Structures are given as structure tokens and as C-alpha cells.
Amino acid sequence: MPHAPAANYDMTESWARDADQSDPLRAWRDRFHIPKINGRDCVYMCGNSLGLQPKSARAAIEEELDDWRDLGVDAHLDAAHPWLPYHEELREGAARLVGALPSEVVMMNSLTVNLHLLMVSFYRPTPKRFKVLIEDDAFPSDSYAVVSQIKHHGLDPATSLIRVKARPGEHAIRTEDLTALLEREGEQIAMVLIGGVNYLVGQLFHMEQITACARAQGCCVGWDLAHAAGNVPLHLHDWGPDFAAWCSYKYVNSGPGAVAGAFVHERHAGADLPRFAGWWGTDPKTRFKMGKEFEPVTSADAWQLSNPPILALAPVRASLEIFDEVGMDSIRAKSVRLTGYLEFLLGERLGERVRILTPTDPEQRGAQLSISAAGMSRDVQRALHDDGVVCDFREPDVIRVAPTALYNTFHDVWVLCQSLAARLGVAGT
Ligand SMILES: *Cc1c(COP(=O)(O)O)cnc(C)c1O
Numbered sequence: 001m002p003h004a005p006a007a008n009y010d011m012t013e014s015w016a017r018d019a020d021q022s023d024p025l026r027a028w029r030d031r032f033h034i035p036k037i038n039g040r041d042c043v044y045m046c047g048n049s050l051g052l053q054p055k056s057a058r059a060a061i062e063e064e065l066d067d068w069r070d071l072g073v074d075a076h077l078d079a080a081h082p083w084l085p086y087h088e089e090l091r092e093g094a095a096r097l098v099g100a101l102p103s104e105v106v107m108m109n110s111l112t113v114n115l116h117l118l119m120v121s122f123y124r125p126t127p128k129r130f131k132v133l134i135e136d137d138a139f140p141s142d143s144y145a146v147v148s149q150i151k152h153h154g155l156d157p158a159t160s161l162i163r164v165k166a167r168p169g170e171h172a173i174r175t176e177d178l179t180a181l182l183e184r185e186g187e188q189i190a191m192v193l194i195g196g197v198n199y200l201v202g203q204l205f206h207m208e209q210i211t212a213c214a215r216a217q218g219c220c221v222g223w224d225l226a227h228a229a230g231n232v233p234l235h236l237h238d239w240g241p242d243f244a245a246w247c248s249y250k251y252v253n254s255g256p257g258a259v260a261g262a263f264v265h266e267r268h269a270g271a272d273l274p275r276f277a278g279w280w281g282t283d284p285k286t287r288f289k290m291g292k293e294f295e296p297v298t299s300a301d302a303w304q305l306s307n308p309p310i311l312a313l314a315p316v317r318a319s320l321e322i323f324d325e326v327g328m329d330s331i332r333a334k335s336v337r338l339t340g341y342l343e344f345l346l347g348e349r350l351g352e353r354v355r356i357l358t359p360t361d362p363e364q365r366g367a368q369l370s371i372s373a374a375g376m377s378r379d380v381q382r383a384l385h386d387d388g389v390v391c392d393f394r395e396p397d398v399i400r401v402a403p404t405a406l407y408n409t410f411h412d413v414w415v416l417c418q419s420l421a422a423r424l425g426v427a428g429t
Contacts, residue, residue, distance in 0.1 A: 008337070009344040019341070019410035025334050028326060031055055032253070032407040037388040043412040043419075045391040047404035048199075048227060048368045051253030051319075060318040064310050081317070085284070087301075087308045093320030097252070097328065098225065098244065099235035100263050103299035107248070107316055108308065111226055111260040112141045114245035115193075117303050118262060119149045121273045122220040122242050123191045129218070130155055131185070133192045135173060136163040139199050142224055146193060162189070171357040172203040172364065179213040186217025193221075196228035196244075200394065202358035202368035202402075204232055208239045215240065226250060229261065231335070231366040231404075233328040236263050251367070251404060252323075254316040262303060270298035278305030326406065334405035336362045341410055342369055342403055345417040350426055357398065368402040370394075373424060380423050387419040 009015070020026055032052045034041040044052060067079035076083045087107055095102045108114065123132065130153075132146050150160045164181060166173050182189065192214045197204045207223060214221045221241040228234060230251030236244055244263040248254035277294045279287060281302045286295060296302035323331075340362060346354055350373070357370040374397070381393035391401045403413050 009341050011345060011348045013411070013414055016341075016410040016414040023334065023410070025326065025330060025405055026409070028322070029407045029409065031322065034407065035390075037385070037390075040388055043389045043415045044408065045389065045401040045403060045412070045416060047253075047408070048231075048250055048400060048402035049392055050249055050256060051230070051251055051404070052407055053255065054253055054315070054319050054322055056318040056321070057255065057315040060314040061311055064314050068310075083307075083310050086310055086313055087304070090313060090317055090320060093317075093324050094261050097229055097234070097320065097323055098246070098261065098263060099233065099239075100237050101266055103269060104237060104266055105261060105263050106300040106304055107259050107261050107313065108304050109260055109262075110257060111224070111245055111247040112145055114260050114262040114303075115142065115145045115222075115224065116149070117276055117305075118222060118243040118245060118264070119145070119191070119193075121264075121268075121275045121303070122222060123149050123153075124220075124274070125150075125153050125155060125160070125190045129188055129190045131160050131162055131189045133162045133164060133181070133189050133194075133214075133219075135194055135198060136165040137198065137200050138163075138193075139195060139224070139226065142193065142195065171201045171370075172198075172359045173205075175206045175209060178205075178210055182210075182213050182217050182219070186214065186219055189214070189217065189219045191220045191222065193224065195224045195226065196234070197225075197231060197366045197368070199227050200357075200398075200400075201370050202227075202365050202400070204228070204359075204363070204365050206364075207241070208235070211239045211241045225261075227368070228366065230323060230328075230331075231368075233332050237266065240265060242268065248316050248319070251402075252316070252319055253406070254319045257312075259309065259312050259316050262300060264300040264303065269300075269302075270296070275303060276305070277302075280304040280307055322406065331405045335367050335403075338403045338405060338408060338410065338413060339365065339367050339369060342401065342413045342417070345413060346371065346420075349417045349421045350424065353424060353426055354420075366402075367404050368400055370398050370400050371420075372398045375424055380420075383423045384416075384419050387415075387423070389416050389419045391416070 067075040090107045091102045094105045147157045150157050223244040225246035229246035246261045248258035281304045283297045354373040358365045376397040
């Protein structure tokens with residue numbers, strides 16, 4: 001396994017302690033509840049799966065419960081955060097998170113639902129251009145959603161779905177292979193839908209270049225940002241995809257099944273696109289005239305169907321406030337250093353014993369490293385858990401660990417590597 005540049009790192013525990021002392025984001029950890037295992041703060045490396053609870057989440061939810069208790073229906077207008085325009089309060093923070101204009105984003109539904117609603121508008125197969133391009137190891141829900149859309153249009157996934165693979169022996173998909181494929185087959189491709197950060201190997205795609213290449217071929221482009229939002233800086237407006245969607249319970253820390261995000265590029269605002277409509281997609285100025293014609297608002301809100309779940313949006317609002325205060329650039333700066341340290345320490349402590357499937361280039365990954373090792377098993381993951389280290393296991397021999405900049409420490413990474421070396425029986429531990 002190639003080692004990360006060692007210049008800035010050292011394998012001693014005291015180095016990790018010192019790195020935490022001089023970490024400009026160190027105070028943010030205290031804004032989160034850290035679960036305990038055996039009475040001690042655990043080493044939580046699962047932010048790629050379910051982010052930890054911000055301490056501000058409870059108060060945000062309770063505030064809405066109180067306003068419901070005290071105001072009933074009047075809370076739509078009179079609550080501290082009035083419910084009628086509630087989703088608008090999340091718009092700016094969500095837009096900053098993904099690098100969009102406020103009018104390009106809306107927080108609604110859950111991720112797979114949003115993918116479907118957006119595909120209704122942006123997957124419009126014609127006899128000549130009908131294929132969909134996804135990653136071969138796309139998240140299963142994305143695969144299912146795409147296949148069902150293809151079938152919904154009366155097409156056959158066997159001829160309409162292209163799954164782009166990494167080269168034999170490689171784990172990441174090379175940008176040049178993707179763009180070559182687009183240049184070769186782009187005329188037949190109606191839609192490209194890729195995970196901005198792949199959930200399995202943690203590859204961060206070159207979204208700008210791939211978007212530009214696909215659009216030059218006339219394809220619609222969507223990004224699934226489930227593992228990218230809150231993890232890496234995004235510039236959706238400038239990169240120019242047609243649409244994107246993300247969930248808020250991974251790096252965005254908004255709680256299990258949290259309300260998801262959707263992005264529709266400004267160039268589609270007000271366009272007469274096919275869509276599934278509901279009353280919350282109409283212009284708020286005329287919404288309560290209860291007319292018979294659907295008059296879409298000229299923003300991403302046009303894809304909204306229902307009046308939003310206030311209790312579910314409250315923790316999203318609380319979490320977006322944290323991202324606004326910290327800023328994605330500082331999060332990314334720490335994240336690159338933290339994940340680089342993890343890579344360095346794995347190399348020092350476990351050497352040839354582990355293989356990192358995630359790209360070595362920091363530009364091609366976010367927080368997560370996917371680690372494969374002979375002897376890795378669910379039992380090893382459980383043993384790590386007994387040591388107070390939480391990470392997740394994927395068959396046959398991969399654990400995914402994601403030190404997240406907001407609440408993980410360098411010492412967390414040190415403990416993880418210590419425990420992993422011991423549990424894999426590496427000498428010297
Ligand atoms: C986590 C994840 C999902 C989950 O979908 P839900 O609709 O939120 O259950 C879907 N796609 C990707 C790429 C994911 O990482």
C-alpha cells in the first residue's frame with residue numbers, strides 16, 4: 001500500500017493529542033452528542049452512514065412542538081419560525097452547502113423520492129437517445145430507481161442501462177474512461193446519474209469535468225450527493241448539472257431519515273417541464289386561491305408536492321446553521337488532514353496488511369477510506385465496537401471509516417488504528 005506523504009504526521013499518540021490541541025475546529029466537537037460505549041465517548045467513524053446529533057437539534061424540535069401546543073393552526077403564521085414559509089428558512093443554508101443559488105434548492109422528501117421526482121422531469125428518453133449511465137457499484141436504491149424509471153418508459157434495462165466500471169484490478173473509475181465513454185456513446189445517452197462520492201469506495205468524482213463532457217454530448221446530468229453534501233465543497237451552480245439530490249442524515253447530521261435536498265439548475269426555472277405536481281409547487285402568492293390550474297413557482301420549489309414536515313425540518317435547520325458558522329472550506333481543510341493522517345497511520349501500523357480501496361489523491365476522495373484486509377470480517381468489526389470504535393462492514397472484507405471534521409479528533413484516528421492493528425493481530429500491538 002502506498003504511504004501518504006509522511007512530512008506532516010507522526011505515529012505517536014502525543015502527536016495526535018497535539019494535533020487536536022492546535023486544530024482550529026476542535027471546539028465544534030462539543031456541539032455534538034458523542035455516544036458512549038462502556039461508559040466512555042466512543043470513536044465514531046460512521047458519519048458517512050448516520051451523522052451524530054447536534055446538541056441544538058432537540059431545542060429546534062421542541063420549539064416547534066411548543067408552538068404547536070401553544071398556537072395550534074396559528075403557528076403557520078405566528079410561530080417563531082412560521083410554518084407556512086418554513087422551508088424557505090432552510091433555503092439559503094442548503095444553497096451554501098451545495099454551492100447553488102437559493103432558488104435552485106429545496107429541502108423535501110427523502111433522497112430516493114427526490115431522485116424519482118427529478119427523473120420524471122430529466123429522464124425523457126426518445127427513440128434515438130434513451131440510455132442511462134450510472135456507476136457499476138451505484139448505491140442499490142439509485143440502481144433500483146433508475147431501472148424502474150427505464151421500465152416505466154417501456155424500455156428494457158438490458159439495452160438502456162450502461163454501468164460504467166473501474167478497470168480490472170482498480171477500484172476507482174478513471175475520469176478519462178468516463179469521458180471517453182460519453183464521447184463514444186453520448187448521442188444515445190439521455191441521462192447520466194452518478195454518486196458524487198461513491199458510497200462504497202469513497203471516490204470523489206471530477207463533477208465539473210464530467211458534467212461539462214456529458215452536457216456537451218447533449219445528455220441530462222444529475223448527481224447523487226448523499227456522500228458528498230457536508231463532506232466536500234460543491235459548486236453545483238457553476239458546474240451546471242441539470243439536477244442533484246442528497247440526503248441529510250449522513251455528513252449533514254440531521255437525524256435518521258432526515259428531510260433530503262434537491263437541486264434544479266436555474267436554467268430550468270420556469271421551463272415547461274413534465275413533472276409530478278402538488279400544491280406546494282405553486283406560487284405562494286396564489287397558492288391559497290386554490291385554483292384549478294397548476295402554476296409552478298419559478299424555482300426548485302416547483303418540484304415540491306406537499307406542505308412540509310415541520311418537526312422533521314427543525315433538526316435540518318439546526319444542522320445547516322452549524323455548517324454556515326463553520327463553512328465548508330474549513331471543514332474540508334481539516335478533513336483532508338484528518339483523512340490523510342488516517343491513511344498515514346494505517347500505512348505505518350498495518351502496512352501491507354491492509355489495502356485502501358479509496359483513491360490516494362485527496363482531490364479524489366472525501367472523509368471516508370474503505371479498507372480491505374485479509375481476515376477482516378463482521379467479527380472484527382464487532383470486536384472494534386467492543387473497543388469503543390464504531391465503523392461499518394461490507395462483505396466480503398471491507399470496513400468503511402469516515403473521520404468527520406466537525407466531531408472527530410486526530411486521537412480518534414489514533415485509537416482506531418491501534419484497535420484495528422490489535423484486532424487483526426498485527427505484531428507490535
Ligand atoms: C444513503 C444513500 C441513499 C439512501 O436513500 P434514501 O432514499 O435516503 O433511503 C441513496 N443513494 C445513495 C447514493 C446513498 O448514499
